[in-house]
Amino acid sequence: MKYLLCLCLLLAVLCAITYCRHEDSCHEVNNTNLHDGTENLLTHNCDKRGSNYADFVFRFYKQAILKEADKNVFFSPMSISTAFAMLAVGAKSTTLSQIFEGLGFDDLTETRIHDIHESFHKVLAVLNCSDVNITLTIGNALFTALGYEPQETFLQNTKQFYDAEFFSSNFHKPEESKKQINKYVQEKTKGKIPELIAHLDASTVLVLVNYIYFKAAWEKSFDHFRTYEDDFFVNTNASVRVNMMQSDSDYDSYYDQDLSCEVVELPYQGTARALLILPDDGKMKQVEDAISKETVCKWDNKLATRRLNLQLPKISISGSYDVKKLFKEMGITELFSSNADLSGISGSHDLQVSQAIHKALLQIDEAGTEAAGATAVILNRVLGPSDTIKFNRPFIILISDKATSTTLFMGKIVNPSMK
Incomplete structure (x- = not known):
């Protein structure tokens, strides 16, 4: 045997x-x-x-x-x-x-x-x-x-x-x-x-x-006082209520005209970063078919700093x-x-x-611990116009380590409230 x-x-x-x-x-x-x-x-x-x-x-x-x-x-x-x-x-x-x-x-x-x-x-x-x-x-x-x-x-x-x-x-x-x-x-x-x-x-x-x-910790924490309840559209026919975080700040981002998606980089304190990819309505499969190391390289080369009102659901x-x-x-x-x-x-x-x-x-939230609440106090809220990117429909997340240039995690968030 x-x-x-x-x-x-x-x-x-x-x-x-x-x-x-x-x-x-x-x-x-x-x-x-x-x-x-x-x-x-x-x-x-x-x-x-x-x-x-x-x-x-x-x-x-x-x-x-x-x-x-x-x-x-x-x-x-x-x-x-x-x-x-x-x-x-x-x-x-x-x-x-x-x-x-x-x-x-x-x-x-x-x-x-x-x-x-x-x-x-x-x-x-x-x-x-x-x-x-x-x-x-x-x-x-x-x-x-x-x-x-x-x-x-x-x-x-x-x-x-x-x-x-x-x-x-x-x-x-x-x-x-x-x-x-x-x-x-x-x-x-x-x-x-x-x-x-x-x-x-x-x-x-x-x-x-x-x-x-x-x-x-996020390099730019979300202010938990600004978190509010909103709809997240799982698909065109269904939605769930989620806690939506908000931050007004400068982020490196890029809109890919060819693939019809927004790309936003959220750096952590230290050497890690999250790359969030938000396809336009109905374009998820197009993005998924095209995503590769070459695609991510293109996005990285195209990222540019702009003022954003970023809205991201808490995730578990x-x-x-x-x-x-x-x-x-x-x-x-x-x-x-x-x-x-x-x-x-x-x-x-x-x-x-x-x-x-x-x-x-x-698990993603505004800060994660009481120490992060103190960090949120030092965030600057800059007055002036900003573009809103609202992650209220399915999106892709990549978490990578910049010191080793390796991808640690990857996922797709279809329903942030589903355990």
């Missing part, structure tokens, strides 16, 4: 204000890790082609919306790709090729594979040493069955490149193992993901977990995805079959992935 390898992914994200302490080592990481002269294959660089990794986010998004075009979507391409790249440490042959090609990497020589893992290592190090105004933690863990010993090389490389934590778990008692892993996830996500795994099989020998937690949504199903539809199939070659983990061809789970949470 073949063993099953259960792969689990997760993410939790909060947009609010916080302050955190950093080790001295972070100063060295941020000054050297992405600037050592070697190409970083994860970085989205508009000036050169590089790898196709940056398009993974858009390919996954388009797959996720195929059967749920009228529902909220929110996920972390950084979390998903990190988990599968870590799994690829133990993959070989066509299984390895399918994983990396699915993530946008090609020309898979031995040197190239090492460079991919090294690129993840560098980006993860920088993200975990983010600006003092941001809490951004991303990490990995391996839960192995009692008495099951993965190959030493696999353990060494997952530790070296992905800084993975290791735990033993008694999968012959699935309920106990489930509680152990879910408790770990709950703690790492500050209680926001209380149950990642719904069930485990007694034949499970290994669970891989990736988590990412993000908490940051969550998402849960069967990544196994989505990946199979994207052509990554061997990993989930009896033909999987994960011999770099076990030493033989006796493993396959039985589950790939991704859960996500997004």
Whole structure:
């Protein structure tokens, strides 16, 4: 009887204000890790082609919306790709090729594979040493069955490149193992993901977990005294009541005539930013069909500062995805079959992935904490004419880290009030 390898992914994200302490080592990481002269294959660089990794986010998004075009979507391409790249440490042959090609990497020589893992290592190090105004933690863990010993090389490389934590778990008692892993996830996500795994099989020998937690303050906070109740038009026939935030300030924005959409950049304190894309009525599919790394590069190059009366709904949504199903539809199939070659983990061809789970949470409000209320006091309200951009219909959100030029999260807000 073949063993099953259960792969689990997760993410939790909060947009609010916080302050955190950093080790001295972070100063060295941020000054050297992405600037050592070697190409970083994860970085989205508009000036050169590089790898196709940056398009993974858009390919996954388009797959996720195929059967749920009228529902909220929110996920972390950084979390998903990190988990599968870590799994690829133990993959070989066509299984390895399918994983990396699915993530946008090609020309898979031995040197190239090492460079991919090294690129993840560098980006993860920088993200975990983010600006003092941001809490951004991303990490990995391996839960192995009692008495099951993965190959030493696999353990060494997952530790070296992905800084993975290791735990033993008694999968012959699935309920106990489930509680152990879910408790770990709950703690790492500050209680926001209380149950990642719904069930485990007694034949499970290994669970891989990736988590990412993000908490940051808007650079220009919304004044909570100006928040009011308004309609959000889910579609042409239905609307819901939402709390609509308001801010009058200078924002970098652009109206794309070709795609009929407004693009607004909302920077966070620190190195992160949110890019909000608001299609005109009836133009969502047109924008979704066209969105790609080239499209985002074009928008970034066209952004210009203008005075806006920005109106954005408070958001509290969550998402849960069967990544196994989505990946199979994207052509990554061997990993989930009896033909999987994960011999770099076990030493033989006796493993396959039985589950790939991704859960996500997004909460956006005016500021997030009392400390942010103080920040709101120093906002300048400039008198004079301004354009109004009102996010009162479905829109797309991209959250990215400017220090690493990587997309952390992507989503579509169809109904801000739907949990």
